[in-house]
Amino acid sequence: MKKLMLAASVAALALVTAGCGEKQGATVYKQGQYQGKPDTRPWESAQFKGDKTAWEKAVKARNNGQNEYTRATD
Numbered sequence: 001m002k003k004l005m006l007a008a009s010v011a012a013l014a015l016v017t018a019g020c021g022e023k024q025g026a027t028v029y030k031q032g033q034y035q036g037k038p039d040t041r042p043w044e045s046a047q048f049k050g051d052k053t054a055w056e057k058a059v060k061a062r063n064n065g066q067n068e069y070t071r072a073t074d
Contacts, residue, residue, distance in 0.1 A: 042055060043055035043056075
């Protein structure tokens with residue numbers, strides 16, 4: 001019975017420590033450089049087609065719709 005408990009403890013310890021550590025090659029950051037997917041600007045979506053002014057107008061309209069002071073005076 002003691003041998004079985006010892007074996008189970010060793011196996012559990014091995015499983016717990018196997019999860020610790022960092023995988024090599026899984027990082028997206030190298031010293032001084034980001035290696036991941038580049039970000040796109042919000043106005044470069046299909047909705048705005050690269051028009052930054054239209055995007056800014058849409059953001060301002062959304063903000064005004066959420067502003068309680070401007071909604072109460074309408």
